[in-house]
Every structure is written in C-alpha cells, then in structure tokens.
Amino acid sequence: MKIPAFTRTLACSALLALFASSANAAPEKVTLKLAHNLERSHVVHQAFEEMAKEVKTLSGGKMTIRIYPSSQMGSARETLELLQNGALDMTKGSASDLESFDNIYAIYNLPYLFRDQQHFNKVVFGPVGKEIMESTKSKGFVALSAYVAGTRSFYAKKPITKPEDLKGLKIRVQASPTTLKMVELMGGSPTPVPFGEVYTAMQQGVVDGAENNVPSWVQTRHIEIAKFFSEDEHTSIPDFLVISTKTLEKLSPEQREILEKAARGSEVYQQKLWEKIDHESREQAKSMGATFVTVDKAPFRAAVKPLFDDFSKDPKQAELLKKFEAAAE
Ligand code: GCU
Structure with missing residues (x-):
C-alpha cells in the first residue's frame, strides 16, 4: 500500500518530536x-x-x-x-x-x-x-x-612560634599557588602533596611538617609523627x-x-x-601527649603582607576582597 507523502511527513515529525522529548526529559x-x-x-x-x-x-x-x-x-x-x-x-x-581550576577561589x-x-x-x-x-x-x-573547616596552623616535630622557625622546613601544602607563596613568605619550603599521601611523606621525611585544622591532624594520625601544633591560625579555608x-x-x-x-x-x-x-579532637590530642603551642600571630601577619598587595593589583580580585571586608561590618 502506498502511504501519501504528507502522512509520511506527519508520522516522521511525530516520531522526531517523541525522540526529542525523551532526549530532553530527565x-x-x-x-x-x-x-x-x-x-x-x-x-x-x-x-x-x-x-x-x-x-x-x-x-x-x-x-x-x-x-x-x-x-x-x-x-x-x-x-x-x-x-x-x-x-x-x-x-x-x-x-x-x-x-x-578557577582563580576566583584564590581569595579563600x-x-x-x-x-x-x-x-x-x-x-x-x-x-x-x-x-x-x-x-x-x-x-x-x-x-x-x-x-x-576551622583554622589551619602548622604542625611539626618542634614548635613553630615565629616565622624564622620555618626556615629549612619542608612544609606539606595543598596544591594552591596562594598557599605556596604564603609559606615561602613566612620562610618555609612549601611542598605540595595530596592529602592521602601526607602520612607517608612525613614518615619518610619527604616533608618535615604540614598545616591543617586540629581534627585533620588527629584523624589522619599525622599527630603520631608531628606532636607540636603551633596555633598561628593562618587560614580558614572552606x-x-x-x-x-x-x-x-x-x-x-x-x-x-x-x-x-x-x-x-x-x-x-x-x-x-x-x-x-x-x-x-583537641581532647584526644592532649591524651596522646601532643602539645598545643600558643603563637604571637603578629610576625606571621607581617610576613604575608606582600600577598595582599599582589592580590589587590588585579581589579577583579580587589573588588571581591572589598566585598569580603564589607561583610565584616
Ligand atoms: C582539610 C580539608 C580537606 C582537605 C585537607 C587537605 O581536612 O577539610 O578538604 O583536603 O584539609 O589539607 O588536603
């Protein structure tokens, strides 16, 4: 039987519509x-x-x-x-x-x-x-x-109470260019290592210390190797x-x-x-014989000032920083 052309076109359009709707539908x-x-x-x-x-x-x-x-x-x-x-x-x-992956996150x-x-x-x-x-x-x-994620501070086998104490220390950092610069300005040698590999890196002496919040220091058992948590509280990274x-x-x-x-x-x-x-985690750390060290933050703050100066040179970043500051008012 011969199907009229217009019927064929209709049927085709109906089929196409059906496919289109099923492709779009979640x-x-x-x-x-x-x-x-x-x-x-x-x-x-x-x-x-x-x-x-x-x-x-x-x-x-x-x-x-x-x-x-x-x-x-x-x-x-x-x-x-x-x-x-x-x-x-x-x-x-x-x-x-x-x-x-996107520089907008640098600010944090x-x-x-x-x-x-x-x-x-x-x-x-x-x-x-x-x-x-x-x-x-x-x-x-x-x-x-x-x-x-609380505040991040340095931990190592010895207390870090002033930037000079970081001299010669390889500090594990996350893969953030801003954090790398921060540790450099403070006087340490930043070494990016993925989170899951830090324990081994510390054990093998690839790094001498790291920086994180208290729960991560304790839960990852880094505390077993690095017993001094020096609370300079440099960053709060969500x-x-x-x-x-x-x-x-x-x-x-x-x-x-x-x-x-x-x-x-x-x-x-x-x-x-x-x-x-x-x-x-703080209680657990104390029961494991670890030490929390009180730190004067002023010299650490002073050391990282160039980071803010550089950051504000980019007009987009400077505008974002203003919004951050305005939220404090
Ligand atoms: C914290 C943070 C994690 C991060 C980790 C790290 O635990 O919550 O998201 O992966 O620090 O230092 O890599």
Whole structure:
C-alpha cells in the first residue's frame, strides 16, 4: 500500500518530536557518583551521607547518591579532572584545590582573611560566597554547598612560634599557588602533596611538617609523627561540594530542587558536627601527649603582607576582597 507523502511527513515529525522529548526529559531514576579524598570519620563525609539519605527520602527512592570516600577515585585534583571530563558527577574541593581550576577561589587561601567565625559564615554562606560558587559554569563545574573547616596552623616535630622557625622546613601544602607563596613568605619550603599521601611523606621525611585544622591532624594520625601544633591560625579555608555542570543540566527541575535542598541541609548538619569534632579532637590530642603551642600571630601577619598587595593589583580580585571586608561590618 502506498502511504501519501504528507502522512509520511506527519508520522516522521511525530516520531522526531517523541525522540526529542525523551532526549530532553530527565530519566526517572538517577544515580549520582560522588568521590572525594576524605576518610569516613571526616565530618564532611558524614554530611555527604546525610545529604544522600535526604535525597533518597525526598525523591521517594528515585535518586541515589553513591559515595566513594578515601581517595578511591584519586586525589582532589584527579577527581576534579574526572568531573570536568564527565566521568564523575560530584566531588569535594577545598578552596585550595579549586584555586587551580578557577582563580576566583584564590581569595579563600589568603592568610588572616577573616576576623572571626561570624565573618567567615557571613561571607561563605552569604551573597558573595554564593556568587563565587555559581561563577565557574564555564569551567564545567559549580559548587552546591560549603562546609566550615576551622583554622589551619602548622604542625611539626618542634614548635613553630615565629616565622624564622620555618626556615629549612619542608612544609606539606595543598596544591594552591596562594598557599605556596604564603609559606615561602613566612620562610618555609612549601611542598605540595595530596592529602592521602601526607602520612607517608612525613614518615619518610619527604616533608618535615604540614598545616591543617586540629581534627585533620588527629584523624589522619599525622599527630603520631608531628606532636607540636603551633596555633598561628593562618587560614580558614572552606570545603565545597562540587557538581559537574553537565550532570546538573541533565537533572529535571524537581530533581535539581531536591539535590539543592539536601545539599543546603548538609551545610547546617556539618556545622553542628564540626564544633563537636573540633573539641573531641583537641581532647584526644592532649591524651596522646601532643602539645598545643600558643603563637604571637603578629610576625606571621607581617610576613604575608606582600600577598595582599599582589592580590589587590588585579581589579577583579580587589573588588571581591572589598566585598569580603564589607561583610565584616
Ligand atoms: C582539610 C580539608 C580537606 C582537605 C585537607 C587537605 O581536612 O577539610 O578538604 O583536603 O584539609 O589539607 O588536603
């Protein structure tokens, strides 16, 4: 039987329309892969688990987040690359890791940036923090939520009470150009090492010390090798949950809303856990015979002044810095 031409055209258009709509529609069931470099005991991992539970509940079991902790899929840098290549949906990036992927994150790595925790919260969870989180679409990722990570200080086999004490010491840093410059200005030799490899690097003498917050120093057992935690509190660097823009665009508006809601919920959950773990880790450190050293921060602040001067030479960065400062008022 001969089918009239116009009928054939109609049938074709209907089929095309059908294909087009099914290609655009988000699949009913989705599984998102989230890989990161933290241990299960880390409060950010626990916040991710909470978020995964919430996503499952809110979606009636149709959305699943599968978490791969402990660098199973590689270091922070490697998981960020996987995400950009479309091989991974989500990861955790500290602002230090993210700086090499988009310079907008450099600001968070500036030492002595925040007056106190309240200032930090106003920036990170306020409009300027959100502006940064949403600004990196062209790099293939955006941040969905942010997490507090206390203050970072130096730890080594000996106390570090003044910049001169860093002389000749190889200090493990995250792969952040700003942090590298900071340690150099303070007088130490910065050595970038992925988080999961620091213990071995310390054990083998590849580095003499490192810098981190108290829970990370204790949980990673770096404390067993480096017993002096010298509280110069140079930086407060947030962690971020990062998602690939491709993945985000594949989600339906409802799925996206569920994920965003759960991610925001995990921020609040993590903040409560943070205070508890910080306190417990300090107690644990003391019971292990470790020493907290009180430090006069003034000489450390003075040493890093050129970092701020350089940073402010870029008009865009200077404008961002002004917004950070305004949040303190
Ligand atoms: C902290 C931070 C992590 C980061 C780690 C590091 O623990 O929360 O996101 O990976 O420091 O020093 O690499």
